[in-house]
Structures are given as structure tokens and as C-alpha cells.
Amino acid sequence: MTTTTTTSTAGTGTATTTWDDLVTAALLGTERRSSTTPRALLDEAAVQTVRRRAGLRPAPAAAPPEPAAADPRPPLPAAARHRLAMLLTDRPGSGTTRRGSTPDLLELLPQWLAAANGHGYAPPPELLPALLDAARGRTDLRPQALTFAGPRALWLARLNPDWKFALRATPGAGTTLPDPGDTEQVRALWEEGLFAERVALLAAVRGHDPAAARALLAGTWGTERAEDRLMFLDSLRTGLGDDDEPFLEQALTDRSRNVRATAAELLSALPRSALAGRMADRALSCVALDRTTHTITVEAPHECDAAMERDGVVAKPPAGRGERSWWLGQLLEAAPLDRWGARLGGRTPEEIAALPVSDDWQGELHAAWCRAAVRQRDIGWSRALLGPPTAPGAVSLAERAKLLAPLPAEERAEWVAEFIAAHGLSEAFQLLGVCGTPWARPLGRAVVDALDIARDAGSYPWSFSGVMGLAERCLDPEEAVRLEGLTAAVEEPEGAAPGAGGYWTEAFQRLVGTLRLRRAMRDELAR
């Protein structure tokens, strides 16, 4: 808007001063200007003020923004749109810390987004700012939120520095990656691109054609900086195969220690590689079967020679660990598990795991096998080392959680369900985290039964708040019906913590409320 600059010719009559003159006179005061009185000055200023306002003209238009790219996805159904608006009004940091009987809406946003993306809906544009704000505060939301938010959100993010993360987090948001099959363009970007672009490019090519990606990397390997080499080498994890061995073997002699260690780790995940073979030979020489007592005897290595170091064994143990057991652990971890059957009398993994071990080596030995099973994704060994869920188990819960991960979803859920039935919930949190959602029926029932038992035991519900929170997000919504009975107030058992019954009722109400909400969310999106 601009103000017309015509000087005043009308008004109260005598004055023909310009607005600027008036302001100057007013600023200095009429005492210093005998020509006018305060009253006359104000009269004139009033006339000019109203005239200036009434005569406002439009401002010249700035360059219009580039229109946002069209989003071809269908719009959300109305009910789902309202649901999203509701989920987004629930912002962290406001309200009390105590969780009442009402659902935690923000916790449901990730699964809402995943479901909406599954259906392939476009977002309602008016909710994009709130969505971007939510994703700004929570990095774990970003991938799903940005997929859902689509091209319009990237358009917005270019206008608002607060949402820069959206441009960073979406590879190729600034530039578009060439088609991984287009060798010439790929090579050009690989040789001239920025580091982030090159990482994204390498990942894209690796997903498309693993050998081409390796060739690309080998071409410039000698000229890359050490920290870049580490990042690039890491991207070979996807699609790792026996073909990668020569390249990785060469990387074992790299100048950088971290690059050498990563190369060794990748090679040990290839059971047929020469490195795996060398490591197996070393490991096998340390572990033997005493045929008279059917006991495993362990003789840890006495030294860490140069060849071992070259194969990725770290010579210096962390503080507080003996160096011989440290070396042994690394050898066992990198040795292919399928070599142990022959070494230990033709036994199956289960039989080997059940064998007694001499001289307190059992913990060390089994822990190392666990790491090997996880690294080599060996289901047979994972199962054997996990053992039956009812037994106390030789390995820690964290390791058990890792061993569970490669098993089929159904087997995982059943194992954890049995574990909970046997041991209760206090140790189940980590294990529940690796189960697929929504939880399979036996697992869901086991959790709910265990919660019910915990309530009857009279403790406070917040001892189980972690599992409760997981249950709210992961239980199958169809279980809500079965849970109704638990929401009624119950008489407090003898010896219960005071008031615990009320809090449990509240917690179960929240659980049922959340499940109902999740079912509604799902149905709204399916419409």
C-alpha cells in the first residue's frame, strides 16, 4: 500500500502544508514555529490522516510464488481429516504430567500416518503447518509425516526456515536423483555431487544393482576422505553378497582403522568369505569337546598377532576386561556358526547350546554365539540360543530381544507370550518391542492377563507404564471388547497399595479408550 503524495490543498482552509511538514512541526513543537497553534496543527493533521487513509493505493505485487506441484493422491475422507486435526491439537509440553483415563493422542499419530500412507491419501493442505510443526519436534515422526505431507509440504518448507528439515530429510528434495540405470548421469553426479547427494545416489544404485554401486565406489575409492570412505562402505550393508568379498578384502588394508573394522565386520557376515574361514579356524582351535565328560572346554588365545589384527580383531580390550577373553569373543563372533556342528561331535545347535561348559566360560561363549547369530541372521542358532521361554536362559534379555528379531513374526509373538505367562511383565518390555504390531492374539491375551494379575497383586500401575503404553499402541483394537470387564472399579485386594485400584481402573479405561479410538481411526481411513 502506498499513500498518495498529493499535497493538501483543501481542508480547513488556510493551510497548504504537506504531511511531512506537519510531522516535522509536530516533532519539534509549535513553540519553535510561531506560524501555527497546536489546535490548528491537530486540525490539519486530522484532516490529512483521514485523507491519507481513505486514499490508500495498492502496493505493487511481488513476484508470485512458483505454484506447488500437484498431489495426485485422493483426498482424505472427511472423518479421517477431522481425526487428524484432533490428533494434531494434542501438543507435548502442555497440561499435566499425570496420565488420566484419556488416550494419549500424539502417540497415535505415527500409526495414523502409517495407515494413511498405506491407503495412499493426500493430506488436507490446511493441516500441513501443524503436521510439519509436529514432525519438527519429533524426528521419529519425520519419515512417515513427510511421505504423507507430499509435494505441498516441500513447497511450504521452502518458504519457512522452521521447516528446513523437510528439505534435508527428503533426499533429492532440492535436486532430483538420476535414474539408477542411467550410467552416464549417475557417474556425473557421483563425481561432482555434494556428499549428501552422493550418499543418496550410492544407496539408490545399490538398491537397484549392487555390483554397479560397488564398481562406482571402487572407481574413486583411493581419492575419498577417510570419514567418507566409512559412510560409503557402510552403504554396502544393503544387498551384501559374496561378490563384494574382493573389494572388502582390499579394504582390510585401509589406512583408517574404522574402515578396516567395518570391512572386517561386513566380511564376517559372509560365511563363505576367506576372512570368515580364517576366523573360524582360529575360533575352532580355542573351543573343544571333552569326549569323556561331554563338556566344552575353552582355551582362549594367548596373543593377538598381526594377522588377527588385520582381520579386524581389536587388540586392546576396554577397561575392566581381560584381554584373552576379549580376543576370544571377537573370534567367536566372526566365525561362521555352521562350522561348530562338525567341531563339537556332529551336534545340532540345540544340543550344543545345552552342553555344559567348563571353567565359567559359558556366559562368554554363549554371548559371543548370540552376537554371531544376530550378525549372520542364523535362525537355527537364534532359536537354539533363545531356549524355551519358560527357562531362565543363559543370555541377557537384551540379547534375547536381538535373537528374536530374525524369527518369523508368529513364532516371535508366541515365544514372548509364553515368556510373559511364565515370568510376568516386569522384564518383558524389551521383548515386546521386537514383536510385530498389532500384536498377535496369543501375545495380546498374555499381556492383558499379566496386567490383570499385576493389578490383583496390589501394586501401582505406573510400575507397568511402559508396557501399558506399548499395549495402547500395539494391542489389536478388536481386543477392546474383551477388556471392557477390566475397566469397572474393583474392590482393592488385601495389602494393596492405597488407591491403587482406582488408578488401575483409570489405566484400563485409557487402554480401552485408546483401542476404540484406534479402531475408529482405522475404519475412517478404510472408508
Added chain:
Amino acid sequence: MTQQGVRWTTDQVLAMAPDAASRKAGSKLGAAGPWSATGSSDEGAVWGLCKGSGSRPYQTIVDTGAGAGGGAGPAYKCSCPSRKFPCKHALGLLLLWAGGDAQLPAGGTPPDWAEQWLEGRRKRAESKEAAAAAPGSAAAPADPEAVRRRAERRAQRISAGVTELEQRLADLLRGGLAQAEQAGYGMWDEAAARMVDAQAPGLAARVRELGAIPGSGPGWPVRLLEECALLHLLDQGWLHRDELPDDLAATVRARVGLSPQATAAPARDQWLVLSQHDAADGHLTTRRIWLYGTESERTALLLSYGAAGRAPSLALPVGLALDAAVSGHPGAGSLRAELGGQFGVPSPSPMRPQGVDVTAALAAYGRALTDDPWLVSWPVTLADVIPAQDPDGGWQLADSDGKSALPVTAHAAASPGLWRLAALSGGAPVTVFGECGHTGFRPLSTWTGAPDDAAEVISLC
């Protein structure tokens, strides 16, 4: 009445919340979990029992239509002790209701406890109507002579205050505005207090605002001179009110802070609720609600106040049209109005105000200034404008021909609503309703699409 009540949208319900905390608390209660015995009637009543921390559930009922009440806006009742209005239970219940038939069934009969309250509302409404219909009714004061004497005494007090204010302005101009920079707020706060004593709240508010101008950044002498001059104009208007045309005199009285003696006859129309926003000034919250009469094509402004941190009592669902009677205040070009009786349930309306371009918007403000020179802004609907960032980092709304533009006020440009507008536009032309004034344009609401395809009103404030 068999009219099937239209349910509000989540946004409309959330717009009712008195503050952000209530909005959040209400959202949490907007799920079936804690609710039982819920239902809604075709007349627009919604009820339910909400399980709280106590043993007895709260009884919550909302009359969305005022079909039975004839009162102003929706009415709420809840047995919880909250002093928020509407409380979180009422909001949660409405959210549940907004979720559709599956979440809260329609066509029910209110239970006894709800029916009692609804019945009470109906009775009150009837007696009010009867009172209004009766000639020379209770509205007439007991002693007209005493009222006249009181009004006269007040006018004298205001005149004394105005004369004193004129003197202060003259002193300021004599010494120069530069001295105001050193004087700070103190000088104006004292003068404002004197205007409160003189029972001229309109003047007091203007004087208080003068105090903030010297600290408001570059160009403050211009703004201070403008406001001093307009204050002087108002003073003179008051002192010479007997010589002014009736309409202008009414405007002066309203600007000084006197409540109107009479309102115009109520006009019944389908009033579309265009926007609702609050402005907090110290301990007083002012809520401004813009209505658009879809038949009369009139725009009306409802004001509602909330003192000491309480939310203003009037709340209307943005984007719905009310069949209601609205009576305007006197004064030339005055848009102020009071909401009278409502008839039936609010319903969506495809109507929207006629949109104009940027030049016409400024011209409309200019014309309105001839009736009321103290007018800060004028309601305008801009059609086919593109929100764009200008080179200085501010925002503007530009005509789609790319020539003329209106700057967005600095306050609005920094608000989250502007990003909603930008997101909705995506670089394409949109229709925006807002207030066009000398500091720029303040967007208040927009539409999600063209008028025909069930476009929704999106609040931008």
C-alpha cells in the same frame, strides 16, 4: 420438528474452546472411552455421562441449536466444577458428536436430567418472548427522570475529561512530540486513568495506546501524530455533538465509550459465521465474531467480552449459518450488532460474501472512513488473491493479474494462520475474508475450494 440437525465439524467444535488447555483436554475426551448414555435429539440437544475421577459421572448437555432456548448461541451445562466455559466435557461430547452417527446416535429422547434443563431453557425463552411482546414491558426503566439526570451527569463528566485531554494534547504539540519519547508510558497511563474517572472508556483506551507508540519502532512520530489528531477529532466531535448529524453523533458517542441507547429492529436472516477471534488486552478478552447475512448481504460484527482470564461467553461455530435475528447498533456505517433469538439448528451454507479485488477492498475502507473517520479496518472478502512473500520478508495478497497487492499486517504475517492460508493456496488464487485497514490486511478465514463443491470455511485466526 423433524429437521435433521447438521453436525458440526471438529474444527468448529475446537473453535469453541476458551483456551488452548481446554482444547487439548477436550480433544482427549472426544473418544468413546469415558462416555456412556450418550445421545442427541433432532432439536440439536446433545447429552452424555462422562466418567471422571470421582465415583459419579458428570452429566453433560449441550444445546447446539438453541432450538428450544431462543438464547444467543449454543448453551452448555455440565455438573463438573470447572469454571471454564464451555468445559472440557462439553467440548469432548461435541467432538464425539462431530464424529458422526457411529460415535453418537441421533434421534434420541433426552433423559430426565437433561430434559429438566432443556425445559427450563424453553420456559425462560417463552417468558422472554412474552416480555418482549408485551407493550411497555420490563425494559422500561422505573424512573425515566432519574435516568435522564444520570446520563446528563455522565455527559458533564465526560466533557470535563475531554477538555482536559484537549489541553494535554495542546501541551504536547506545543513542546513537540519528541518529548513523548522520553516521557514513556507514565504520562499516558495517568491521562488514561483520568479518562476512566471521567467514565469515557473509549477515550481511555485510545490514550493508553498512545503510550506504546513511541516505542513501536521507526516511523513512530507519524503514527503518534495520526493518533493524536484522531483523538483530537474525537474530542471535538464530542464537544460539538449537538451540531453533528444524528448518525455521526451516535458514532462519536460509541467511540467515546457510551453504550447505545437503542438498537435497530432485529433483522432475521441466515447468518453465516465468517470468523471468530479473541484479542486479549490486559485483563479483558474481546471476542470479535463476523457474521454475513446470506439474504441481506449485510456484514455484522458481534462483540463479546471476558474479564479476568475467563473466556467470552458467546461462541459460534465458524462456517455454519444460523437462522437468527440480529439487531444493529446506531451510528453511520456501524456494523456492530447484537445477536437476538435463534431459530433452528445451525447448518452449512454454500453462500459466501461477494469477493472483490485489492483496489476495491481499499476503496471500500476509504468509503467507510467517510462515515466513521476513526475506523481502523473494514471487513472485506478478497477474491482470487495469491498469498506471496514480499522481498522484505513480510506477506502480501496479490491480485491474480500480478499487478496490485495488499500487504498483510505484521501481526497476522507472524501468526500460524498465515501458514494455513499459504498451505491452502499452494501458489494458486484463493478467496480470503478479513479486515482491510490502514496497517494492511488481516486474513481471518478462507475457503477450501470453489463455492459449488462443498467448500469448507477454514479459520485463519
